[in-house]
Amino acid sequence: MHVVSPGRVCYITLRRSAPFRSSESFPMPTSSVAAVILAAGLGTRMKSDLPKVMHPVCGKPMLAHVLSLVESVDASRRVVVAGPGMDGVAALARAAGAEVAVQAERLGTAHAVLAAQEALADFSGDILVAFGDTPLIDAETLERALALKHSALDPAVVVLGFAAEDPGAYGRLIVDGAGCLLRIVEAKDASPEELAVDLCNSGVMVIDGRVAWRLLSAIGNANAKGEYYLTDIVALARAEGRACAVVEGAEEEFLGVNSRADLALVEALAQNRLRARWLAEGVTMTDPHTVYFSMDTVLGRDVTIEPFVVFGPGVTVGDGVTIKGFCHFEQARVAPGAILGPYARLRPGAEIGEGAHIGNFVEVKKSTVEAGAKVNHLTYIGDARVGAKANVGAGTITCNYDGFNKSFTDIGAGAFIGSNTSLVAPVTVGDGAIVGAGSVVTHRVPADALTVTRAPQKTVEGWAARFRDKMRALKAK
Ligand code: UD1
Ligand code: MG
Numbered sequence: 018m019h020v021v022s023p024g025r026v027c028y029i030t031l032r033r034s035a036p037f038r039s040s041e042s043f044p045m046p047t048s049s050v051a052a053v054i055l056a057a058g059l060g061t062r063m064k065s066d067l068p069k070v071m072h073p074v075c076g077k078p079m080l081a082h083v084l085s086l087v088e089s090v091d092a093s094r095r096v097v098v099a100g101p102g103m104d105g106v107a108a109l110a111r112a113a114g115a116e117v118a119v120q121a122e123r124l125g126t127a128h129a130v131l132a133a134q135e136a137l138a139d140f141s142g143d144i145l146v147a148f149g150d151t152p153l154i155d156a157e158t159l160e161r162a163l164a165l166k167h168s169a170l171d172p173a174v175v176v177l178g179f180a181a182e183d184p185g186a187y188g189r190l191i192v193d194g195a196g197c198l199l200r201i202v203e204a205k206d207a208s209p210e211e212l213a214v215d216l217c218n219s220g221v222m223v224i225d226g227r228v229a230w231r232l233l234s235a236i237g238n239a240n241a242k243g244e245y246y247l248t249d250i251v252a253l254a255r256a257e258g259r260a261c262a263v264v265e266g267a268e269e270e271f272l273g274v275n276s277r278a279d280l281a282l283v284e285a286l287a288q289n290r291l292r293a294r295w296l297a298e299g300v301t302m303t304d305p306h307t308v309y310f311s312m313d314t315v316l317g318r319d320v321t322i323e324p325f326v327v328f329g330p331g332v333t334v335g336d337g338v339t340i341k342g343f344c345h346f347e348q349a350r351v352a353p354g355a356i357l358g359p360y361a362r363l364r365p366g367a368e369i370g371e372g373a374h375i376g377n378f379v380e381v382k383k384s385t386v387e388a389g390a391k392v393n394h395l396t397y398i399g400d401a402r403v404g405a406k407a408n409v410g411a412g413t414i415t416c417n418y419d420g421f422n423k424s425f426t427d428i429g430a431g432a433f434i435g436s437n438t439s440l441v442a443p444v445t446v447g448d449g450a451i452v453g454a455g456s457v458v459t460h461r462v463p464a465d466a467l468t469v470t471r472a473p474q475k476t477v478e479g480w481a482a483r484f485r486d487k488m489r490a491l492k493a494k
Contacts, residue, residue, distance in 0.1 A: 049093050050093065054095065054096070054098065055098050056068070056150070068099075068100075076330040078109060079274060083152055083154075084109075086159065090156055095115035096136045096137060101119055126146075127250065143226045146223075146224065147220075148220050150275070153270050153283060162222075166225070172260045176190060176198060176262070178263045178264070179216075179219055184204075188203045188248050192263060200252040205241035205242060219266070220271075232253045233250060291312070300322060302322045309326070324342050331348035331349070331365070332348065333349075335371075337353050337354045338353065342360075346361075348366065349369070364381065366382060366383030367383070369386050370388035371388040381399075384415075388406070399423075400442065401442075406431050407429065407434070408434065410435050414438075424443040426442045430449070432448065437455045438456045438458060444459065445461045450463065452469070453467065456471060
């Protein structure tokens, strides 16, 4: 198969004798490109109330992955083609700085791209078509396609393709002996010979802006599905004597999500990429396959992560932090040298200071645990500050919620909170104060004071032995 394989972008340019290129009729190509991201599909097989492209991969909606990807290759405009009533899709697109076009009826991929024409009426550069449900494409693969588009070959269309292990329902890329793309045949319309081709259409393509809208408008729907196929643009361009080309990427980059099983597969591949990335960045993982990241996880150098740790969105971890097994974090920041877990949970707004310890079965929410503080066992810290070097004993609870409002607990630097203490917020424990175990603290504790609220201890000598004797005697009767 003669196609442009990874790292060999110039292959076609060098080999072909340019029978269909004319520099007179086609001025030198511009480098500006607008991305059109197709996202109008219903995703019926997902069996979901959420539009398919809104399902997250590594904590980020698939559509957001594709928007970031096209941004990373400098697409100067981005238009998301959504279905009617897909308000969440439109909102995400606009929040990311993209435009939204609505495809009222779902009549095929060419029809979907045409839905973006009005939004791009004032744009004359090239058109990059991507699918919102295909989130794993490497920016580098896309860069190669754009480079080929801007090469002296001056192709009308550059299609991203891949050699499929099981080509199944994918469109097949039909190339000539020199590697030039002749046409794309949808599986349903393919002959047995064409079906035997394993070079498949990813659906992603770069179309020359000078011909894009005219050729797209010329596409008909006389085919097995009665749809307007974007893929027909290749044969139309060839009929006008223009070159078309293929840039090949890895099959896994082009996995599209149609079902929850596909989503799980894409998630697994994306997780593997993040694991490899953080290992390369100097993070130790005892068993990487049991550690789950989000796209936006940030880890410092010499972080150690034991098995079974989940990083939800928005977590930043400083240098030299140790994360013991079975921890779960989201929207939290951890300063260098802290030790977390096993079984620690950091919820949104948790800020863990330098060298602080958060131990087993400790949950921290919207709270700052300052440098060197220790919260080691079975504790809930919510809406609170734990001052530097304070020690919070086992089973301490900040009672931050009265059923109506959340209130703040302030624990001063160097304070010592005895085990099984309930701190009923709003409440303040001053610097260096000691709270006796088992206290229910409802009033301010001054700095360096002792507070203890437990009932006085009463001791009755010999009572237990007398009690047992009495009970045994009763039972013997
Ligand atoms: C398409 C390609 C096929 C390729 C495959 C790769 C065509 C005709 N076929 O087929 O060659 O191998 O992708 O996965 O392009 N969409 C809309 N509006 C529409 C139709 C589709 O927005 O009217 C969107 C879908 O939401 C999806 C994308 O376009 O994100 C692709 O559509 P889909 O129906 O999945 O095309 P395939 O049949 O998979
Ligand atoms: Mg598809």
